[in-house]
Amino acid sequence: MNSSLPVQPQAGARSWDPARDIVVNPDSPEPLYSQIANQMRAAIEDGRLPAGGRLDNEVELAARLRLSRPTIRQAIQSLVHQGLLVRKRGVGTQVVRTKVARPLRLSSLFDDLAHLGKQPESTVLLNRVEPAGAEAAELLEAPGLDRVRRLRRVRSTGGEPLAVMNNYLPDGIIDPTDEELRERGLYELLRVAGVRLHAAQQAIGARLATAEDAGLLDEEPGSALLTMQRTTYDDTGRVVEYGWHVYRASRYTFNLSLTNGPQ
Template sequence: MTTSAHASLDFALDRGSPVPLYHQLAQQLEAAIGRGALTPGSLLGNEIELAGRLGLSRPTVRQAIQSLVDKGLLVRRRGVGTQVVHSQVKRPLELSSLYDDLEAAGQSPTTQVLRNELQTASAEVAAALGLAEGDDVHHVERLRLTHGQPVAFLSNYVPAGLLGLDTPRLESSGLYRLMRAAGITLHSARQSVGARSATVQEAGRLDEVEGAALLTMQRTAYDDTGRAVEYGTHVYRASRYAFEFQLLVRS
């Protein structure tokens, strides 16, 4: 963003706190990116100016900025300055769709449908959906983007005839939203989360380098009758995406 734009941001630094000033500044910059006060493409201005405005040393400001560069939230561009790249999406582990979560976070999701066809179920897909191997299933592959940048590659299988899945609807809405509109009540899911390195094909789809860290998720969703209605295998860019857990202490 321009100098006049970041001048309006309110950075409250506590010099009596045991938390280092660079960390306080980094936290507040990250919060501003997360809530959209600093949008993708915004420029922070130069370190000298920011240090002078906040009454901080230049090394302190440099350390704060570097910590966000390391997180993938900022990037230093020659001839341009320090620029906001994006905010990382933090998704709660609950039965919700990525589209709905991104929309709720103000991330302006868009979708590219790469595959949308009927095919016969493999043994893996049939087992997940409680079907016979060779039964017809609807297979959809989509690339989910925010602010024009890819976040996740989604591969989903749905029992044939369950609901209409034409490409225009899949491009403008999330799968679970379409299910709810069709009268399907989602009740529960079985899900596993993991991590691995990106293949050449995945790196190309997700605008990453080969071997970049990816988060993975496999999920089978069930309706309120116990019927399996969707099986999905998804990969997410770890630089732009995180799963968020809430842990409760069992007494």
């Protein structure tokens, strides 16, 4: 197999050479395969191993690194499990796009993508005011609510879909145009309208992609998806938004910071 990488590294990043860039320490308590995988992951993240780049096969990598083939196979497989590499019959092992790692904080996906230096893109599928119904009124914790604004959007970056986003908002909080929803994040629109976001309750789960999900997210039906439900409150305790979203598990992660509680 040709050992060259057909896709150029990101601007400013030098090309990746495993014989030069991978250094292992046999005396380290960290397993050899883990040392290799961590250094390969770093090369993917900084662009030395760009999306679409093809790796040497296991035999060639093992020879270049003077390590056993099972060690190389285990390192590669760990990155396959993390969604950073993919094995394709007749092509070999290729780098896929790195996942969007999103911190768990009171921010929108639009905000987080922009903060990461990625260009967020939105396709507006639904933006309308409709009768609230019992379910929407309950989710917005407003029993007497008559009408809600319903939003449904596909959030993408680099032309690649990441998430399908659904939202209920009490009617009258904001009245965004489709153009505003394409160009700005929902939380930014709320803040501009004078809404003071204060706190949120959030649940994260997983499910398999339906045929509709697959079509919108460029996944296969039955693929794993991350799910999130979020209820957002303003500084008066009023619910200003309820969202239920699905994310591509192959391209998306949530980061959590944990602290040691009282003993």
